Amino acid sequence: MTVRKITDEIYWIGSIDWDRRLFDELIALPDGTSYNSFLIKSKNEGLLIDTVDPAKKEEFFQNIEETKVEKISYIIAHHAEQDHAGCIKDVLQKYPECRVVTNKKCKNLLIDELHLEEQNFFEIEDGQIFQFGNKRFQFIFAPWVHWPETFLTYLPEERILFTCDFLGSHLATSRLWSEDNANIYHAAKRYYAEIMMPFRHLFNGYLGKLQNIPIEIIAPSHGPLYKKPDFILNAYKDWVSDKVSNEVIIPYISMHGSTEKMVYYLMDQLINRDINVTPYHLIYTDIGKLAISLVDAATIILASPTVLTGPHPQVVYAAYLCKILKPKAKYAGIIGSFGWGSKMEEDILQLLKNLKVELLPTIMVKSNPREEDFAKLSQLADIIAKNHSSLK
Ligand SMILES: Cc1cc2nc3c(=O)[nH]c(=O)nc-3n(C[C@H](O)[C@H](O)[C@H](O)COP(=O)(O)O)c2cc1C
Numbered sequence: 001m002t003v004r005k006i007t008d009e010i011y012w013i014g015s016i017d018w019d020r021r022l023f024d025e026l027i028a029l030p031d032g033t034s035y036n037s038f039l040i041k042s043k044n045e046g047l048l049i050d051t052v053d054p055a056k057k058e059e060f061f062q063n064i065e066e067t068k069v070e071k072i073s074y075i076i077a078h079h080a081e082q083d084h085a086g087c088i089k090d091v092l093q094k095y096p097e098c099r100v101v102t103n104k105k106c107k108n109l110l111i112d113e114l115h116l117e118e119q120n121f122f123e124i125e126d127g128q129i130f131q132f133g134n135k136r137f138q139f140i141f142a143p144w145v146h147w148p149e150t151f152l153t154y155l156p157e158e159r160i161l162f163t164c165d166f167l168g169s170h171l172a173t174s175r176l177w178s179e180d181n182a183n184i185y186h187a188a189k190r191y192y193a194e195i196m197m198p199f200r201h202l203f204n205g206y207l208g209k210l211q212n213i214p215i216e217i218i219a220p221s222h223g224p225l226y227k228k229p230d231f232i233l234n235a236y237k238d239w240v241s242d243k244v245s246n247e248v249i250i251p252y253i254s255m256h257g258s259t260e261k262m263v264y265y266l267m268d269q270l271i272n273r274d275i276n277v278t279p280y281h282l283i284y285t286d287i288g289k290l291a292i293s294l295v296d297a298a299t300i301i302l303a304s305p306t307v308l309t310g311p312h313p314q315v316v317y318a319a320y321l322c323k324i325l326k327p328k329a330k331y332a333g334i335i336g337s338f339g340w341g342s343k344m345e346e347d348i349l350q351l352l353k354n355l356k357v358e359l360l361p362t363i364m365v366k367s368n369p370r371e372e373d374f375a376k377l378s379q380l381a382d383i384i385a386k387n388h389s390s391l392k
């Protein structure tokens with residue numbers, strides 16, 4: 001890899017992970033990812049902004065060498081997760097006088113994770129200004145983007161905002177800068193859906209704070225940097241708002257076809273009523289795609305056969321995903337099939353109970369749906385159409 005200049009004294013020294021396909025053993029990375037680390041040079045000294053994933057350690061140290069600094073004096077650590085903090089211990093071993101500049105929460109997490117010592121740290125407060133060479137660094141605490149310790153760093157003279165995970169995207173690309181295209185929008189939305197969405201209610205406050213400071217560059221630690229910050233700030237404003245879209249999503253499973261008949265019938269009924277609808281067959285679905293659609297869909301319908309009295313385990317997974325990602329959907333419903341006795345509705349409702357949704361009438365069909373069952377699905381489509389009437 002090679003270093004890239006952001007400004008005269010600010011270098012990108014990160015690493016592109018072209019082939020990584022899974023994050024946290026959970027999140028699919030169809031387009032790989034990158035770990036953006038930055039080095040600010042002052043004479044022969046360097047200050048680092050985050051590091052990279054330990055898997056890219058060698059490349060990271062080569063990049064530091066390429067900047068020709070003689071020592072690293074500070075690392076600003078925005079976040080204790082290993083994809084950014086994973087090389088801190090190695091930096092401290094190579095440059096023992098280096099101090100980790102971070103807040104108390106991050107310090108404690110790093111001590112637990114990397115077994116660092118109290119003396120390795122320079123602890124900072126919200127709003128504090130830190131000087132290195134001719135540059136000023138202002139810290140803006142932003143807890144829960146997406147761990148409790150996270151914060152942002154703003155350089156007032158350069159008008160650069162370093163945001164770590166916030167506003168980032170999992171996207172391996174040789175382009176250092178976002179070119180404002182659909183590709184980056186999509187990657188950033190996937191990233192938001194999978195990682196940031198559960199904390200949505202805090203973000204209006206953060207976005208409001210950022211609106212009050214002049215920003216020319218936003219530098220997250222995954223994916224391209226933004227020279228037109230409005231692109232990503234406006235996208236986030238939209239995603240975190242309470243505005244939902246005229247869309248029904250139907251995560252579903254069907255073992256022998258009954259539930260699937262119900263799903264396809266309901267879809268036709270919705271389409272006839274000018275409602276957008278997407279089925280997610282849970283055996284074939286990229287969970288990231290489901291998460292993306294949860295960002296703005298107004299209605300979620302979970303559809304499942306009964307398996308050993310409850311919902312199919314894949315549907316439990318989807319319902320659990322809804323529970324933890326906390327989408328802003330306004331309506332949710334359950335449809336499905338059973339043979340002799342089912343408590344599937346109860347089990348799914350238990351998983352959805354913390355979502356702030358209005359529940360639609362459940363439709364459970366005994367085995368293969370009959371005409372009267374399809375009539376109930378038409379009525380459900382009528383209710384959804386009424387709910388969505390202001391969204392078209
Ligand atoms: C492995 C398995 C377990 C099942 N367990 C139950 C059950 O506990 N209670 C029930 O009412 N039906 C149960 N059924 C029956 C299905 O729920 C029923 O056949 C349903 O119509 C299947 O819907 P599908 O065609 O969408 O797969 C089970 C079926 C299978 C294959």
Ligand SMILES: [Fe+2]
Pocket residue numbers: 079081146165
């Ligand atoms: Fe993270």
Ligand SMILES: [Fe+2]
Pocket residue numbers: 081083084165221222
């Ligand atoms: Fe990250």
